Amino acid sequence: MGKLVIDDLTKVFGPVTAVKQVSLTVGDGELVSVVGPSGCGKTTLLRMIAGFAEPTSGRIMIDGDVLFDSAGMTPPLPPEKRDIGMVFQSYAVWPHMNVFRNVAYPLRIRRLDRKAIADKVGAALRLVHLTGFEKRMAYEMSGGQQQRVALARALVMEPRLLLLDEPFSNLDAKLSAEMCGELLEIRKKTGITIVHVTHDQAEAMSVSDRVAVMRDGVLLQYDTPRNVYGVPANTFTASFIGEANIFPAERTGREADGKMEVCLPGGRKIFVPFREGKKEGFVLVRPGGFVPVSDGGEAFPVKEIRFFGDSVRYELDGGELGTLHMSAPPDAPYKEGESVPLRIRDALWLDS
C-alpha cells in the first residue's frame, strides 16, 4: 500500500501558475525526490498532496482513494483524514509538549489505548535513535534531534505516505548526510513510500529511486537519478543536476554507425550518439566526458585547479567554447597555465 497518483495537477495563485499540469506516479515503497530551484512549485506540489493547498484542477489519489478530484463530486479530503505523515522544514516540534507527547499525539487523536501508544512511540523513537529522550522538551534539543522527533511523529501512525519538506536544509553538511543515511535505513525497515522535496540536487540523486525535476511549475523530467544525469531532458536539467559543459551546436547531416556529426563553436566537428530532433541545438559534455590524450587532440590551458581528494576538477580556457570543466583522476598532475590536449569521449545531443 502507498501508491500515489497525481494526475494533471494545476495550482493558480492569482496571476501566477505555481504548478502546471503535473502528472506523476509514485510506486508503493518508492522514494521520489522533487527538485528544482526555489519558486519552481515543488513545495506547492507537496502541500497539495498534504491537503494544505487546494489544487485549481486535477486529481490526487493514494491506493485508489481519491484525496482530491476537481472533476469529482467529493469535496477535498482534509489533511487530518489523508493518513499521510509529514516532516516540516521548521520541524514544527510542538514546544509545549515533551518528545513523548509530541510523538504520541497522532495516536492519541486516533484514540489508541495507553499501552499501544507507549509501545508504538517506543518503536518510533527506536527507529530514529531517540530512545531515552522521551521527557526532553524541544528547546532542550539540537536541530538534528528535533528533526528526529518530527520524523518519529510522522512515522508513528504508520502512514501510507511520508512527505519530507526540505528536511535537511537547516542542518550542517555532516549531519545532513547522516540523516540521509538514516532515512534510507528507516525506509528499508518500514517500506514506506516517500516524497521528498529538496533544492539540493546531490541529496536527491544519492537517496532517490526517481527524481522529478521542476521549473516554473512544470515537471521537466521524471526518471531515475542515473537517467536524469546521463540523459537529461534539456539543458536546464543537465546543468541543474550535476556539473555540465553545454555548447551550442548544429547538425552537419553526416551520420554513421548510430552516430551523427555536429558542429561546435569555432567550426570544431565531433560525432555524438544519434538522436532525433532539431537541426540546431546543444551538446552536453559532463566533466568526465573529456579525456586528456597524449597525442593529437586540441590543447587548452589550465585556468583553475580544485582538488577533491578522489578527483581533481580543472577549469580550462576553451576559447570560443568558453570555460571547460574537466574532471580527472588525482594522478594526472597538470599545473596552472599548462596546456592539456583533450578528446571528447562522451557527449549528448540536446534539442533545447
Place this chain on the structure above:
Amino acid sequence: MNVKKNKNAGIPVPAIVWWVTVAFLLAAVVYPMTVLIANSFRAQGTASFDNYRRLFSDPSIRKSLLNSLRVVVPSTVLSTALGVFCAWAVVRTNVPGRKLFSRILAIPYFIPPFIGAISWTFLLGPKGILNRVLMDIFRLSEAPIDIYTIGGMIFVMSVYRFAVPFIVVMPTMKRISASMEEAARISGATPLRAMLDITLPLLLPSILGSMLLVFLFILSDFGVSAVLGAPNRIRLVTTEIFYLINRPDLPDHLQIASAYAMLLTVFALGGLYVYRRILKGSRYAVVRGESGGLAPASLPGAAKWGLFAALCVIFLVTTMAPVAAACVTALTKTWGIPFSAENATLANFTGLAAIRNISRAFRNSLLLAFLSALIITAVTLIVSYMAVRKKARGVAGVRIMEIMVTLPYALPGTIIALGMILAFARPLPYIGISIYGTFSILLIAYVARFLNLGYNNITGAISQIDTSLEEAARMAGAGEVRTFRDIVIPLLLPSLGGTMLLVIAPTISEISLSSLLWSVRNETIGTVIYSAMEEGRILREAALAVLLILLVVIVNFAAHSITERKDRYGKTGDR
C-alpha cells in the same frame, strides 16, 4: 607593541552615572518605602500591629477592600476576554478591515483611563448625553444608567484595559508558525482540535501574562476609581489610601494608610512575581516562524460581517463615543440642555487661559514631562548600555538595578507618593530645606516612577545591536567612548527619541502621584482636571479633558512615526 594609555581612564563617566542612579533610586524609592514600612508598624508613637488590625476592624477600610475585589476580578476577566477576542478576530479571521482594526483597537491603551472615566460621565452621568437620550426615548423621569457605581467602574476599566491583552497577544498570535498547526492537522487533528491542542497552549503564557498586567494596572488604578467613586463614596483600596492621607483629624492616619499600602504592595508584588514566572516559564513562547504565520480562517459571509459589526461596536464604545462626548460637552454652553447651534460655544476653551492655576498647570506638566523624559533617556542610555554589555557591577548589580527600576513602576503611584510624603514632609536633615510642596518632589517622583519605561525600551534597543558592529569600530581604531559616540548613539537615535515620547505620554496625564504631591503653584494638568471635577465645573472639566486627549494623541502619534522609522537601517545584526 607599546600599550597606549587609555585617554579616558581619568574620568569614568559611565560608572559615575551608574552610581548616581543607584543613589537616586535609594533616596527616592528605597528610603521612602523603608519609612513607609516603619510607619506601618507605629501606632501612638510606639511599635505595634494596631494599624494592621485596624485594616480588618475598620468598616470603611473593609468595605473598600471588598469593593476593590468586586471591581478588579470581573474587569480583569472581562478585559482579557475582550482583548483576546479582538486579537483573534484581527489575526485569525478574514474580517474586513483587519489591518485597520489592529491599529485603531489599540487606541484605548493610549488614552489615560481617568480621562476615559471622565468622558464616560458625560455620557452616563445623571445628566449624561446617553442618559438624556434614553430618558427621551422611554419617557423616563430619571437617568436609567448610573455610571457612578461598581458596575460603572468595571465597565470603564474593561473598556480601556482590554487594549493591553490585545496588544500583547496579537504579535504572539502572529508569530506562531503555521507549520505548528499543520503538523497537528496531518497527524489527524481537526481544525478545532488543532487550535485547542496546539495554538491555545502556545498562546496561554501570553494570555495569562497580559491578564496579570491588566490585574496590576486595575489594582493600582487611582484615576478611574477616584472619578467614578466620588459621588457615591465608593472607595477602592487606592482611593481609600488617598482618603486616609487627607484626613489629618484621624490619629495616626498616615500610619494606617501605610499599613493599607503594605497590604496593596503584597498583592501588587505577588502579581508581578507570578507575571515574571509566567514569562520565564514560557521559554517556548518565541516560536520559530519560517513557514509564515497562521493563515486566517475564511469565515462565511454572515459570520464575517457579524464579526465586523462587533469590532465596529467595540471601537465605537471604547474610543469614539467617550471622545466624542468629551468634545461635545466641551463645546456646550449650558450643560443639561441638548447640544445645538445656540447651545454651542468655544468659551470653555478660551476661558481656560485666563484661569491662572490652569495655565500654570499646563506649563508645569509640559515642563515636568520634558524634564523627566530628558533625564530618564540620558540616564537609561548609559545605565542600560552598561547592563546589556555587562560592563557594570556584574550580574548581581544588574539584577539589583533592574529591581530598583521596576519597583516604582510596578507599585501603585499612590503608594510611592505616600512613601515620599512620609520621607520628605519634614525638612531634609543637615540641609534644612524641604522638598515637599515643591516642583522638585514632583520631578523626582516622576523620574523614579517612569525610569522603568526608559530602561526597558533602551535595553531592548541595545540588545538589537550586534556587538560585532562595535567590535568593528574598535578594530578600526576607535576607543570605547568614540565607539559609543560614533556607532551606538547613531544607531540608537530613533529609540532615544521614542523613549522620550514614551515617557512624555504618561507624565503629562499623570494623576496618582500628582494628586498627593501637588501644591499651590505646583499644579499639574491631572490635578486641575480633578479639581474641576470636584467643584462640579463639568464644562471646564470637558475642555481640559479634550486638550489632554489631544496632547496625548499628538505625542503618541509622534512616538509611533519615530518607531516606524526605526527600521531604516534594516535589522542591525538581529540574530
